[in-house]
Amino acid sequence: MSGQLKVSLLEQPAAPYTPPPVHLKPLVTLCRDCRVSGLCLPTGLPLDDKRCLGALIGPRLRIRKGAALFNANAPLTMLYAVRCGSFKSSLNSAEGQGVVINFWMPGDVLGLDAIATDHHVCDAIALEDSEVCPVPYHRLQTLARDFPVLQQSLNRLMSREIVREQERVLMLCNLTAEQRLASFLIGLSKRFVNRGYSAHGFMLRMSREDMASYLGLRLETVCRSVARLRAQGIVSLRGRLVEIHDMSALMAIEQGDPDNERKQSPKAPCSSTH
Structure with missing residues (x-):
């Protein structure tokens, strides 16, 4: 890619308005019945503990193709586990140029980028009609104190994304x-x-x-x-x-x-x- 794209991770320009997510019928999500739960947050939790996590997760959200799950600079309130569909993460410069930095599939968890600053640093856009399970981040932290295995799962997810980003940097450089x-x-x-x-x-x-x-x-x-x-x-x-x-x-x-x-x-x- 010719030229350099100067991007400020903490000061992303405001994104254009996108339609809000559509709430599906409220229900308690049972992680044990999810086909991608082994890649998501509840990995390693005993069944009873998974029920606690299932009760924590909010009603699933349907995000239409092209709509934003969240935008850069938005405050961190939720982590989003992709149940079906796919997303891309992108950064935008002040000139409106953009670069795609990640793609997300079922079992991936979006929103980890905001943990350091309590604000998202990128836009998350649906590549197709998709569904996510929202997890209130601060309530998740509280639950993780009582269930160390859950904290380990969260650490594993963050480590996985760090490794993926390191692999991408290596790819771009070499x-x-x-x-x-x-x-x-x-x-x-x-x-x-x-x-x-x-x-x-x-x-x-x-x-x-x-x-x-x-x-x-x-x-x-x-x-x-x-x-x-x-x-x-x-x-x-x-x-x-x-x-x-x-x-x-x-x-x-x-x-x-x-x-x-x-x-x-x-x-x-x-x-x-x-």
């Missing part, structure tokens, strides 16, 4: 465009496997522009990299459907294995997918 794309697809594959889905076929919920922003590349560069992987028979990409045909070759590209360098295919046009 990898070529094709290596970045390979790393991104492999990372998504692993995350889908952790959620019980196929490692070799999945849907991309983000647009090509969002993908390019996250990878620190121009859209045209992403398109050329996709075209090369397709020409080599490693990956096929039809619309938003990704199929990985040769995971070993994709991993070799990520590692920069010179034995797997192949001829580049001619430049191919890329149509953005929204």
